[in-house]
Amino acid sequence: AQTVTQSQPEMSVQEAETVTLSCTYDTSESDYYLFWYKQPPSRQMILVIRQEAYKQQNATENRFSVNFQKAAKSFSLKISDSQLGDAAMYFCGMDSNYQLIWGAGTKLIIKP
Amino acid sequence: GAGVSQSPRYKVAKRGQDVALRCDPISGHVSLFWYQQALGQGPEFLTYFQNEAQLDKSGLPSDRFFAERPEGSVSTLKIQRTQQEDSAVYLCASSLGRGGQPQHFGDGTRLSIL
Numbered sequence: 001a002q003t004v005t006q007s008q009p010e011m012s013v014q015e016a017e018t019v020t021l022s023c024t025y026d027t028s029e030s031d032y033y034l035f036w037y038k039q040p041p042s043r044q045m046i047l048v049i050r051q052e053a054y055k056q057q058n059a060t061e062n063r064f065s066v067n068f069q070k071a072a073k074s075f076s077l078k079i080s081d082s083q084l085g086d087a088a089m090y091f092c093g094m095d096s097n098y099q100l101i102w103g104a105g106t107k108l109i110i111k112p
Numbered sequence: 113g114a115g116v117s118q119s120p121r122y123k124v125a126k127r128g129q130d131v132a133l134r135c136d137p138i139s140g141h142v143s144l145f146w147y148q149q150a151l152g153q154g155p156e157f158l159t160y161f162q163n164e165a166q167l168d169k170s171g172l173p174s175d176r177f178f179a180e181r182p183e184g185s186v187s188t189l190k191i192q193r194t195q196q197e198d199s200a201v202y203l204c205a206s207s208l209g210r211g212g213q214p215q216h217f218g219d220g221t222r223l224s225i226l
Contacts (some may be wrong), residue, residue: 020208033212043201045217095212102154
């Protein structure tokens with residue numbers, strides 16, 4: 001069975017600092033995609049960053065970057081220069097055949 | 113706008129009533145997904161359409177749940193004889209197709225069963 005695990009229910013960071021959210025997954029597939037989505041209180045899931053498993057280079061999107069360790073099945077999200085607008089639930093997801101498998105989420109709190 | 117549109121945003125129903133939730137995907141998106149999200153949890157997959165074909169409905173919790181996408185665009189999720197455990201946020205997402213394309217989500221419908 002495919003699973004995604006987020007072991008940090010809640011994280012907090014001082015504004016302008018850097019924070020890393022953890023995600024591990026399990027799959028027997030060789031070709032899959034990994035995502036981080038953000039869900040603010042407005043409820044809409046917003047794509048933060050996407051990683052293709054066959055690419056070794058870590059994806060980067062402005063202040064957001066990932067540390068993808070394929071052998072360890074780890075996919076952490078680093079947020080640099082944290083801003084108040086980054087406060088949200090963050091969900092890690094894995095897509096191997098159209099179906100997204102989700103982690104339980106990490107609530108990110110930004111301290112002003 | 114050009115995003116995924118869901119209606120209604122909130123729905124309150126009495127136990128036993130039937131409800132219908134609507135999803136209008138991004139134009140041109142082939143794939144459409146429905147998810148159920150309980151409070152404080154990640155989304156749970158319900159069903160998947162490719163155009164008008166429902167290719168996977170393995171996540172539908174019971175035969176009271178029914179989804180359709182008759183013309184390959186707008187989709188409706190229907191829940192018959194609602195129960196209190198059906199209370200959740202129902203999210204709809206669409207994407208260009210298979211193969212790891214990002215899913216674009218609507219704002220969801222919060223369903224409350226009294």
